[in-house]
Amino acid sequence: MSEHIKPVSRYTTGARINHWITAVSLILLALSGMALFHPSLYFLTGLFGGGEFTRVIHPWIGVVLAISFLGLFFRFFTLNLWNRDDTVWMKNLGAVINNKEEGLPEVGKYNAGQKLVFWGQSILIFALLCSGVVLWDTYFATYTTIDQKRLSAVIHALCAIGVILIWIVHVYAAIWVKGTIRAMTQGSVTGGWAWKHHRKWFRQEVGKP
């Protein structure tokens, strides 16, 4: 086996810390939220010290997530703007799922699927923040009517399920596409990974001094 080029840097230390704060808070929010959403999952409140503590802590974790995700949003939103190649990529989603992505246009730092994950989570988390504040009776009970709170409860639950579904896609994609997870644990990927999945981005990276 020959010596390969040194790994390609994909995420700075700051971006990785930012990502993992978001990831941990999202998982905690999903667990505490599901505990109060479905009676069969109420036992999950035990992870947070009981029902009352779950009710108290959930919105505060939400604040952490909102701030943390805002950081990710500003780091990455320019890289996630849609272009024509993304439309072609989406039309060939079947080939991607079948591990036959060779014929597709070269991909920049993010492919169309990753961009959809980014925008999906951005919109849903914003909606969760807004509806969550309406439901945060401890501080905001008097600012909205009961009907607005009812609507918020439905929106909050719907968006949360959306976020969890996108999260499953996000995590599964990282497991499925080998060599991906080290980008978020070590900050770098192999040249082969970059060449195979994000060649346009790879060309820019190796071109840098």
Next chain:
Amino acid sequence: MSVLQALDLRRRSASSVPPPAAGKPAAVAVAKLIDVSKCIGCKACQAACLEWNQLDQPIGYTDGTYDNPTDLTTASWTVMRFTEYEHGDDLEWLIRKDGCMHCDDPGCLKACPAPGAIVQYTNGIVDFVSENCIGCGYCLKGCPFNIPRISQTTSKAYKCTLCSDRVVVGQAPACAKACPTQAIYFGTKDDMIAHAGKRIVDLKSRGYQNAGLYNPQGVGGTHVMYVLQHADKPSLYAGLPDNPHISPLVGIWKGVMKPLSLAAIAFAGAFGFLHYITKGPNTVSEHDEAKADELAAGKDRA
């Protein structure tokens, strides 16, 4: 309030209830009947409620009406609401004793996420069980009558218990006991409906053509009922809902959404697993690495 073990449960929030033991006689549904036409607005019922339940309502302020306090609170589980109803040259004072209606189909209980924080006894009384309450405020969203209140100090929800701790030992609720004009009756629901019938006949003979019983079917009937002089317009009585029902939003939230959401999550997980075992992982080959080296070397030379 804690659960009264002498009473059987019909419903329990966020959990299922085993049917009562075989051979046990079915519980008799109870009801409180409030005859608005006989109420003089003395507030003895409010005082009795505070006293029996050992509640302390801090002195508040007046907003220019006789309502005191101006709304239900965590201590005032019942409040007389005064309405001046003018029609033609006539002025009527409609005084409604507001409080929990003890719905047969309780929206608070359906919305509650904490197992056993809200119970409905087989006699129809809906009770909050503080030790299980987590203070989330979902009961406020489920309630069609805007009754429960969350305490700022204990972060628990409170409302009228229909004096379940008195009823269980064969006593009438404190408010009914204290009422000097017998505007508040308590007994079996059947007896209360029958008694209301007589009162309505009397009211009609006195010119109240639209007198009637308020026992709204949109919530399955209630275990607190009113005799109203103008039963065709319940909203005259300080906004008593004309046709109360559990909000369809709460129905979606606490109904179809729960199983569908879990199914969607399970499906997504299963799809991922199946994809992995059928299509396999997407791996980077030695060829890809070589191509990367080639490209990088080319750039270096350039």
